[in-house]
Amino acid sequence: MAISNRVNQRTVLLLISLIQSGGRDKPISLSDLAEFTGIPKPTLVRWFKEAENGGYVIRAVKGKRHHFIVSAKGLALLNGVCELISSGEKPIERIAGEVFTGLGEGAYYMSLEGYRREFLKHLGYEPFKGTLNLRIISKSAIYSVIKWIEKVRPVIVPGFTESGRTFGSVRIYPVRLNGELCHAIFPERRHYNADVIEVISKDNLRRKLNLKDGDIVTVDLLSWD
Numbered sequence: 001m002a003i004s005n006r007v008n009q010r011t012v013l014l015l016i017s018l019i020q021s022g023g024r025d026k027p028i029s030l031s032d033l034a035e036f037t038g039i040p041k042p043t044l045v046r047w048f049k050e051a052e053n054g055g056y057v058i059r060a061v062k063g064k065r066h067h068f069i070v071s072a073k074g075l076a077l078l079n080g081v082c083e084l085i086s087s088g089e090k091p092i093e094r095i096a097g098e099v100f101t102g103l104g105e106g107a108y109y110m111s112l113e114g115y116r117r118e119f120l121k122h123l124g125y126e127p128f129k130g131t132l133n134l135r136i137i138s139k140s141a142i143y144s145v146i147k148w149i150e151k152v153r154p155v156i157v158p159g160f161t162e163s164g165r166t167f168g169s170v171r172i173y174p175v176r177l178n179g180e181l182c183h184a185i186f187p188e189r190r191h192y193n194a195d196v197i198e199v200i201s202k203d204n205l206r207r208k209l210n211l212k213d214g215d216i217v218t219v220d221l222l223s224w225d
């Protein structure tokens, strides 16, 4: 079920609270829910009124006690929320990175035929000539990257010799940058330390994702399967 943006977020929170309190398949009283969640009764009364008007809960009154059942529409709404969250692949980790400009060397290396041929073969596209640099600010995120690199088997582009000069191998890993599927590359010989990721893509990412130096991006660290 697609979630309408008119759905009240309080209703979603209320339904989650009901289910956490054991109300997925049986009625829960207002008092029990207040006790379980610590949400004041008057607040719950208001939230239940909204949810009832929307058809997301069913009220059953016995004496002074009000019981609530999650309706079929309420369950469908929560399933819609779950689908929204779980759509797409599950990243191994998710970190933040900051865009910065380097010395312009990425464009040179990414233009070399010896690399371009292999990128096309392994990734199925001809990358934009350059690497988008991301600085990882937090220590825990740097640690996540180190663990990710250890865990995921890389695609390896071998080194080669061209015009008498030797170029090193490059390890490649899949990533999503602000939701866009791209690849992180780790050249065997590189200037940067563990706090920098270089990202390649068929597109000019600055243009496509409207990025400039200092912007913070979301990086999903993925595996190949």
Ligand SMILES: Cc1cc2nc3c(=O)[nH]c(=O)nc-3n(C[C@H](O)[C@H](O)[C@H](O)COP(=O)(O)O)c2cc1C
Pocket (backbone or CB within 6 Å): 101, 102, 103, 104, 105, 106, 107, 109, 110, 115, 131, 133, 166, 167, 168, 169, 170, 185, 187, 188, 189, 190, 191, 192, 198
């Ligand atoms: C595909 C690729 C291959 C590279 N191979 C080498 C290499 O063989 N030797 C080297 O000194 N640096 C190599 N580098 C690393 C660059 O020297 C540099 O660390 C990196 O690309 C960052 O450059 P920038 O931020 O100035 O653009 C390579 C970079 C890329 C993208």
Ligand SMILES: Nc1ccn([C@@H]2O[C@H](COP(=O)(O)OP(=O)(O)O)[C@@H](O)[C@H]2O)c(=O)n1
Pocket (backbone or CB within 6 Å): 100, 101, 102, 103, 104, 105, 106, 107, 108, 128, 129, 130, 131, 132, 133, 199, 200, 201, 202, 203, 204, 205, 206, 207
């Ligand atoms: N897929 C890519 C690769 C590089 N770039 C950008 O293209 C420019 C040239 O890349 P580069 O690697 O030579 O430059 P620097 O990383 O040294 O700044 C830089 O501004 C990169 O950030 C991009 O927008 N999208």
